[in-house]
Structures are given as C-alpha cells and as structure tokens.
Amino acid sequence: ESQEAVPAAAGKQVDESTTKLDEYGAKDYRLQMLLKNDHASRPLWVAPDGHVFLEAFSPVYKYAQDFLVAISEPVCRPTHVHEYKLTAYSLYAAVSVGLQTSDIIEYLQKLSKTSVPDGIVQFIK
Structure with a gap:
C-alpha cells in the first residue's frame, strides 16, 4: 500500500537563530522590532518566532482578524x-x-507596527 508523502514544507520551522535573550533568559526583540512612525494606527506585531499579536481595540480589528484567521x-x-x-x-x-x-x-x-522580520518573510515564501 502506497502512502502519500508529507510535503517537506509541512515540517518547516521559523528560524530563530538570530533572536537574542535578555538578562532573564526571555526573548529580547527590542532591537529587531523597531516601531514604525505611524505604529499607533496599525493593529499588529509580528514577532520573529512567528507569533502575531492583534490589538482587539483597533479600528481595523475586524479586517485584521479575518486576515489572521x-x-x-x-x-x-x-x-x-x-x-x-x-x-x-x-x-x-x-x-x-x-x-x-x-x-x-x-x-x-501594511498592518504591522514594526517591519515584518526577514525570517518570517522567508518562512512565508
């Protein structure tokens, strides 16, 4: 019986090799995630580890939520x-x-308060 092979991309992980840790051992994104000038009008943070945070109180929350879903x-x-x-x-x-x-x-x-990290762009591609 032949089983379908799982595509190689299915096991792909975000590369976090450039993520630094702070003095407490937590991921420190302060130097990687600089805010854009108009950050207050944008609802998302895209972290280098693939986590995305959405402000539910943003005026464009519904559109951003639909996109993230x-x-x-x-x-x-x-x-x-x-x-x-x-x-x-x-x-x-x-x-x-x-x-x-x-x-x-x-x-x-467009939606992110910071630039989307290069590792995330490569992960998406």
Whole structure:
C-alpha cells in the first residue's frame, strides 16, 4: 500500500537563530522590532518566532482578524490583545484557498507596527 508523502514544507520551522535573550533568559526583540512612525494606527506585531499579536481595540480589528484567521492559528484571544501563530500548515491552508505568499507578506507589512522580520518573510515564501 502506497502512502502519500508529507510535503517537506509541512515540517518547516521559523528560524530563530538570530533572536537574542535578555538578562532573564526571555526573548529580547527590542532591537529587531523597531516601531514604525505611524505604529499607533496599525493593529499588529509580528514577532520573529512567528507569533502575531492583534490589538482587539483597533479600528481595523475586524479586517485584521479575518486576515489572521485565514493565514494563522489562534493561540489565545483574551479581551484586548489576541495571539496567533504562523505555521507551515496555516500558510499551506491560506495558499490552498487562493492567497498568494506575496500578498500575505504585503498585508502583514501594511498592518504591522514594526517591519515584518526577514525570517518570517522567508518562512512565508
């Protein structure tokens, strides 16, 4: 009996080799995630580890949430800030319903308070 092979991309992980730790051992993104000048009008943070944080009080929350549901997996959605995770499976599902990787990157750049980390751009591609 022949089994279908799992695509190699399905096991792909975000490369966190450049992430530094602070003095307490926590991930320190302060130097990697500099705020854009108009950050107050943008609802997302995209962390180098693939986690995406959405401000639920943003005026564009509903649009951003719909987009994140299409490209990522929900982790935690309390009242004010929701957490999502970009995974190989969630991105595969997004592409299977017609989203282009270039569009995903472009929309993340538009919605993000910081530049989307290079490792995340490579992970999406």
